[in-house]
Amino acid sequence: MSAVTPEATLGHEHAHDHEHHYAPSGLMRWITTTNHKDIGTMYLVFSFIMFLSGGVMALTIRSELFQPGLQLVHPEFFNQLTTMHGLVMVFGAIMPAFVGFANWMLPLMLGASDMAFARMNNWSFWLLPPAAILLIGSFFVPGGATAAGWTLYAPLSVQMGMGMDMAIFAIHIMGASSIMGAINIVVTILNMRAPGMTLMRMPMFAWTWLITAYLLIAVMPVLAGAVTMVLTDRHFGTSFFSAAGGGDPVLYQHVFWFFGHPEVYIMILPAFGIVSQIIPTFARKPLFGYASMVYATASIAILSFVVWAHHMFVTGMPAPTQLFFMYATMLIAVPTGVKVFNWIATMWRGSMTFETPMLFAVGFIFVFTMGGFTGLMCAIAPADIQYQDTYFVVAHFHYVLVAGSLFALFAGTYYWIPKWTGHMYDEKLGRWHFWASIIFFNITFFPMHFLGLAGMPRRVPDYNPVFTDFNEIATIGAFGFGLSQVFFLYIVIKCIRGGEKAAASPWEGAQGLEWTVPSPAPHHTFETPPTFDPVAHGAHH
Amino acid sequence: MRTMAARAAFFALGILGAQASLAETGATTNSRFNLQQPVTHIAEQIYNMHTFMLIICLLIFIAVFGVMFYSVYAHRKSKGAVAAQFHENTTVEIAWTIVPVLILLGMAWPATKTVLAMKDTSNSDITIKATGYQWKWSYDYIKGEGAGIHFFSTLSTPRAQIDRGEWKGDNYLLEVDNPLVVPVGKKVRILTTAQDVIHSWWVPAFGVKQDAIPGFIRDTWFRADREGIFRGNCAELCGKDHGFMPIEVHVLSESKYREWVAGQMAAAGAAASAPIAAPAQVQAAALPASVYFDSSKDRLDDAGKAAIRVAADWLAANADARVTITGYTDKTGRLDKNQELAKNRAVAVRDTLVADGVAENRIVMQPPALVTEGGDGRAGRRVEIKTAQ
Numbered sequence: 001m002s003a004v005t006p007e008a009t010l011g012h013e014h015a016h017d018h019e020h021h022y023a024p025s026g027l028m029r030w031i032t033t034t035n036h037k038d039i040g041t042m043y044l045v046f047s048f049i050m051f052l053s054g055g056v057m058a059l060t061i062r063s064e065l066f067q068p069g070l071q072l073v074h075p076e077f078f079n080q081l082t083t084m085h086g087l088v089m090v091f092g093a094i095m096p097a098f099v100g101f102a103n104w105m106l107p108l109m110l111g112a113s114d115m116a117f118a119r120m121n122n123w124s125f126w127l128l129p130p131a132a133i134l135l136i137g138s139f140f141v142p143g144g145a146t147a148a149g150w151t152l153y154a155p156l157s158v159q160m161g162m163g164m165d166m167a168i169f170a171i172h173i174m175g176a177s178s179i180m181g182a183i184n185i186v187v188t189i190l191n192m193r194a195p196g197m198t199l200m201r202m203p204m205f206a207w208t209w210l211i212t213a214y215l216l217i218a219v220m221p222v223l224a225g226a227v228t229m230v231l232t233d234r235h236f237g238t239s240f241f242s243a244a245g246g247g248d249p250v251l252y253q254h255v256f257w258f259f260g261h262p263e264v265y266i267m268i269l270p271a272f273g274i275v276s277q278i279i280p281t282f283a284r285k286p287l288f289g290y291a292s293m294v295y296a297t298a299s300i301a302i303l304s305f306v307v308w309a310h311h312m313f314v315t316g317m318p319a320p321t322q323l324f325f326m327y328a329t330m331l332i333a334v335p336t337g338v339k340v341f342n343w344i345a346t347m348w349r350g351s352m353t354f355e356t357p358m359l360f361a362v363g364f365i366f367v368f369t370m371g372g373f374t375g376l377m378c379a380i381a382p383a384d385i386q387y388q389d390t391y392f393v394v395a396h397f398h399y400v401l402v403a404g405s406l407f408a409l410f411a412g413t414y415y416w417i418p419k420w421t422g423h424m425y426d427e428k429l430g431r432w433h434f435w436a437s438i439i440f441f442n443i444t445f446f447p448m449h450f451l452g453l454a455g456m457p458r459r460v461p462d463y464n465p466v467f468t469d470f471n472e473i474a475t476i477g478a479f480g481f482g483l484s485q486v487f488f489l490y491i492v493i494k495c496i497r498g499g500e501k502a503a504a505s506p507w508e509g510a511q512g513l514e515w516t517v518p519s520p521a522p523h524h525t526f527e528t529p530p531t532f533d534p535v536a537h538g539a540h541h
Numbered sequence: 542m543r544t545m546a547a548r549a550a551f552f553a554l555g556i557l558g559a560q561a562s563l564a565e566t567g568a569t570t571n572s573r574f575n576l577q578q579p580v581t582h583i584a585e586q587i588y589n590m591h592t593f594m595l596i597i598c599l600l601i602f603i604a605v606f607g608v609m610f611y612s613v614y615a616h617r618k619s620k621g622a623v624a625a626q627f628h629e630n631t632t633v634e635i636a637w638t639i640v641p642v643l644i645l646l647g648m649a650w651p652a653t654k655t656v657l658a659m660k661d662t663s664n665s666d667i668t669i670k671a672t673g674y675q676w677k678w679s680y681d682y683i684k685g686e687g688a689g690i691h692f693f694s695t696l697s698t699p700r701a702q703i704d705r706g707e708w709k710g711d712n713y714l715l716e717v718d719n720p721l722v723v724p725v726g727k728k729v730r731i732l733t734t735a736q737d738v739i740h741s742w743w744v745p746a747f748g749v750k751q752d753a754i755p756g757f758i759r760d761t762w763f764r765a766d767r768e769g770i771f772r773g774n775c776a777e778l779c780g781k782d783h784g785f786m787p788i789e790v791h792v793l794s795e796s797k798y799r800e801w802v803a804g805q806m807a808a809a810g811a812a813a814s815a816p817i818a819a820p821a822q823v824q825a826a827a828l829p830a831s832v833y834f835d836s837s838k839d840r841l842d843d844a845g846k847a848a849i850r851v852a853a854d855w856l857a858a859n860a861d862a863r864v865t866i867t868g869y870t871d872k873t874g875r876l877d878k879n880q881e882l883a884k885n886r887a888v889a890v891r892d893t894l895v896a897d898g899v900a901e902n903r904i905v906m907q908p909p910a911l912v913t914e915g916g917d918g919r920a921g922r923r924v925e926i927k928t929a930q
Contacts, residue, residue, distance in 0.1 A: 250757070323656055
């Protein structure tokens with residue numbers, strides 16, 4: 001993505017007289033950069049590399065599961081793959097990708113010249129590659145990578161080899177990176193908006209990221225605490241999670257899911273933000289209920305702190321506790337429903353066109369909502385007794401994480417890539433990518449609902465032959481889905497290398513400050529704050 | 542619209558299909574699309590609630606996406622649609638907040654009743670403790686008819702079916718050597734705990750899934766409405782062989798259960814009153830045979846070789862018979878080392894049997910047993926040769 005260089009054309013409205021500071025080139029440019037666009041690009045490239053790595057693991061898993069019996073991998077390695085697939089996708093792909101979007105787009109959308117803490121921004125990115133090396137490198141140490149599941153439940157995680165310690169340190173590093181990124185985002189949003197852009201006039205993407213950043217600051221330390229306790233149980237003789245020493249294995253689950261459930265919203269709220277930018281653009285109509293969207297986002301975030309134990313209905317909690325967590329979890333359906341209704345009301349009587357970003361956004365609403373339905377079903381404690389730890393749950397969270405977070409990331413990429421590269425992507429290929437993704441996605445994950453209901457547990461390398469046909473379908477779908485993403489890489493590279501020249505505002509219905517700067521966005525933008533006009537910039541609510 | 546309808550039809554057909562196939566065969570594990578057919582009152586409540594949720598979700602799905610896809614169809618720029626500029630409508634926004642709340646209340650009511658019923662483990666007729674190990678279960682009958690019975694329950698699917706692509710039976714990975722046996726119509730309380738890591742005791746047809754947590758006791762219960770064989774799995778990732786520690790429950794009539802208990806008691810009594818045989822002795826008459834080893838060794842001594850010779854002769858005389866080989870260790874030493882040792886001992890016995898002229902396909906290697914199953918010291922360090930069923 002080297003189309004944006006320090007020497008790139010400067011914005012016509014910014015006459016510059018101080019473009020004489022030291023600007024290294026080559027590799028050092030990327031290592032030393034404090035520019036939010038460079039750092040955003042690096043985040044996106046990093047997350048895509050991790051996405052492909054996690055994808056290779058997923059395809060190995062699906063290959064083993066193509067037929068009953070053990071064919072390709074040993075059970076121990078299979079467990080390493082499921083564990084690492086989860087860790088890599090959550091911490092390496094989805095989360096950094098959203099931070100990449102925040103870096104690239106928030107200053108442009110808010111009319112800020114850069115992120116608030118530019119040097120810390122560099123540091124929070126460059127922490128990630130060492131963490132990734134620790135994580136992926138753990139496959140090659142004695143005993144291999146951790147095989148305790150991405151949730152790293154004690155006491156199983158206490159039994160693991162040194163791969164577990166590497167995963168713990170990787171999580172520490174990635175957590176530090178996330179916290180720094182989150183602080184940067186909060187400070188940027190609260191302090192660096194263009195004059196006239198009140199909080200309630202911010203783009204929806206900024207709102208969802210502001211709330212997400214607070215969630216990150218609140219829960220990443222909790223995860224760090226949980227894995228540190230595992231570390232001391234492993235090496236320093238503590239017994240946080242061992243009954244023999246007065247500890248409790250279930251404590252780990254409480255601490256983990258106190259992080260883990262807000263984490264789910266950390267991965268979906270920015271996706272809601274991206275979709276809330278795209279739907280009004282291509283419906284050529286303002287977002288139906290801006291204020292209610294903000295309140296719904298905040299409600300989801302607050303509720304996310306009081307629902308964690310719905311991941312633990314089978315641990316054997318007392319009835320009142322089960323009931324509390326069941327009711328609280330069901331309540332989340334209300335603000336989530338408000339969001340879906342708002343998007344549809346925005347589309348209603350619009351004047352819609354379906355370029356690739358809009359296709360992915362509508363696809364997102366459709367498929368994500370199905371994940372929402374299964375989520376509601378899982379909230380019902382007695383029914384969850386049957387769903388828990390089966391492929392039904394695997395289907396559920398891939399519907400919200402792949403069709404939710406990932407599809408929104410694709411939507412956002414197609415939406416903003418003209419601004420990043422200065423070129424339009426190939427619309428025809430983009431549409432192909434969308435249809436291939438959504439079709440193969442459903443071929444992969446829809447049969448998993450049936451598998452789980454019929455009784456196939458998750459995280460098993462082998463299964464009863466009654467489950468064979470749906471597993472075969474899922475495996476075929478998975479390879480189709482994987483290839484579709486290689487195709488996406490091709491589309492992006494093609495767009496970086498050339499293509500139709502993009503106008504400053506390539507979308508007819510697009511509003512917002514990011515479309516007032518030329519495409520590609522110059523290296524430095526908004527060095528003097530722009531004038532924010534609520535009507536012209538899409539905040540007439 | 543077409544996708545949606547197809548999907549709905551797919552789901553509906555799935556449910557009907559599953560029920561039809563169950564009605565035909567009365568089988569317990571071959572549900573393909575939907576939850577397994579319930580055999581307890583609780584499982585039935587769960588099943589009904591699941592169906593109720595599916596229907597509600599389907600109705601909301603049709604309503605919401607009916608509107609969305611109509612809009613996608615009708616409000617296109619290419620059809621000349623001009624964008625209205627309306628936004629915000631308090632009445633609509635209140636409605637789409639209140640209506641979901643009401644729907645949720647409708648779901649919460651039956652769910653609450655089921656939660657309370659599931660949690661009522663009082664007044665059981667029989668109490669059984671299920672202990673999870675890496676990777677097997679053990680059962681202790683604690684209270685009620687059969688109290689005192691204790692046994693381990695291990696996967697009985699031959700490794701050849703798992704590793705070497707041999708033909709797989711209907712109960713592949715869902716079959717054990719010693720199933721849990723309970724009487725029909727009695728309230729059975731299951732206490733769960735574990736020896737090493739967290740496991741989860743799951744029998745879908747009973748609507749029971751309860752984590753087994755090392756150092757803690759949790760409980761759950763079921764009352765099976767009909768006789769039959771019901772199968773489940775460990776449902777919590779517990780390490781390498783998580784996928785290979787199934788649960789098999791035989792629900793018997795009261796009289797048959799009584800017979801089973803009497804049989805178990807008699808066997809236990811015979812074992813208790815029998816003089817303890819000198820370990821080096823070999824049961825020469827027939828199988829099962831035990832071959833003993835020195836500490837930390839997998840080399841056969843003369844007594845062991847003799848025992849294998851006897852087993853080989855017996856196999857030569859019984860051309861249809863097959864044998865299983867299981868390796869054990871004593872209680873000292875690290876788990877992973879012991880596992881390796883048990884495996885190497887079993888391999889040594891197999892190789893000697895083959896050298897004595899037994900065809901390899903008549904020998905079924907069992908997974909190494911990590912727990913000594915009663916024996917320690919020299920009694921534990923052994924390989925057992927048994928006739929395979």
